[in-house]
Amino acid sequence: MVQGVLEVENLSRRFGAVAANDGVTLRVRPGEVVGLLGHNGAGKTTLVSQVVGLLRPDEGAITVAGTDAIAEPGTARRCVALQAQAQAPLDGLTPRTAIEIAARLRGMSRAKAAAAARAVAEELDITEWFDRRAMPDGGGLSGGVRRLTAFAMAAVAPVPLVILDEPTNDVDAARRRLLWKKVRGLGDAGAGVLLVTHNVAEAERVVDDLVVLDKGKVVAAGSPSGLRGAGDHDLRLELALTSDGIDPSETGAEIPFPVARRVRAGRRVLLTVRAEDAEKAVAWASAQREDERVEGYALAPVTLEDVYLAVTGGNNAKESGDA
Ligand SMILES: Nc1ncnc2c1ncn2[C@@H]1O[C@H](COP(=O)(O)OP(=O)(O)OP(=O)(O)O)[C@@H](O)[C@H]1O
Incomplete structure (x- = not known):
């Protein structure tokens, strides 16, 4: 079995009564x-x-590139590039300087760092702001460009493990696409990437595997197609409810075909149906x-969402297993 660049085993961490991580592997x-x-x-x-040594686990083990990250957080941290969820403190810096500094800290020569910074800025289409200074009052650079700059800082030099915590927040649709391409590229170049995101629909296209956490526990794990399940030919019938929020699949109207799963998310209802029942x-x-x-309504293949x-x-979703 290939040794993971990140191995997390049975990790638990509480904050008072809250089990923030509860036996995560x-x-x-x-x-x-x-x-x-x-x-x-x-x-x-x-x-x-916990992986980057900012928080000590109550229980469990973390190995980063073969190093025990709990016993030797400093050594482990040097193998990780992290884009944190909070905006990077760029004040007073231009994207060029910030990305070059990140590359130099990873051991690149001045010339290599300059070339790598420009290359990643081009890949993310942010060269327009390359030499614009981020101002402390939030001016100079937009939230999206700041986020992309932070991503570029994590992606500019090769490291064994890249951790990205919500890298697409504030980023426009066109540049999100470039960012996802780069994320896939980091993996294809040999890095392990742990990608924290709420953007299930977009992430589905770049991930090899997924881990779903709920209330601190792993509730599902596997490849996107594995998680979609054996019924790869299942379809999703999505109903957009009227403003009264009444779901006709739940009340009165008899459904003349089996429904494998019903999930409600706000005013959307997602019914999983068999492909042969598409017409019905x-x-x-x-x-x-x-x-x-x-x-x-819309009928489409079942997605990871x-x-x-x-x-x-769901989002206060109700699920039923009616057949
Ligand atoms: N420093 C802390 N003190 C007390 N409780 C905390 C602390 N950090 C996290 N928690 C609690 O632990 C739980 C997990 O929080 P965490 O920030 O890890 O969730 P998350 O999945 O990253 O959420 P989000 O998607 O909103 O960033 C939450 O109930 C949170 O309130």
Whole structure:
């Protein structure tokens, strides 16, 4: 078995009555991008803080590139590039300077650091702001450019383990796409990447494996296709409810096909149905729309978001296993 560049075993950390991490086990191998998903407060940042030595676990083991990260946090930390969730303190710096400093700290020569900084800025399409200074009052650089600069600082030089905590916050859609491409590129170049994100739909395209945390525990883990389940041909019928929020799949209207899973997230209801029932599902949903019982509907392949909402209970979601 390939030794993980990050091995977390049975990690627990409490804050008073709150079990922020409760027996978490996960592994990131070299070349692998592992997504860490979970609602607010699930325990993701607590896990990251322990891996980089900012917080001591109550129990468990952490190995980073073969080093016991609890006994030797300094040595382990040198193998990790971290983009923290909080905005990096860039005040007074330009993206060029900040990214070059990060590269120099990783041992690159002045010339190599300058070339690597420019290259990553080009990949992320931020050269327009390359020489603009970040001002302490938040001026100079937008939140998105600051976030991309922090990401570039983590990505500029090769390291065994890259940890990214919500790297796409504040980043526009076009540059998010560039960022995801670079994340995949880091893995393809041999780094292990632990990617903390709420953006399930976008992360699905770049991760090799996913770990879902809920209330400090791992509630699901595996590859995206493995997590989507054996029913790879299942479809998702998404109903957009009307403003009264009444779900016709729950009340009255008999559904003439089996529903493997029902998850409600706000005014959306996601029904997992079999591919062979597609026609019946569309006929039923369009009848609901004609009767103004739903605002709209869509039928699409099951995504990881459906699985994620199901294992974490959605956003105050209700799930039912009606067949
Ligand atoms: N320093 C602390 N003191 C007390 N409680 C804490 C502390 N840090 C985290 N917690 C609690 O531990 C739990 C896990 O928090 P954590 O920040 O790890 O979650 P998260 O998954 O990173 O959330 P988010 O997605 O909102 O960043 C939460 O209930 C949080 O309130």
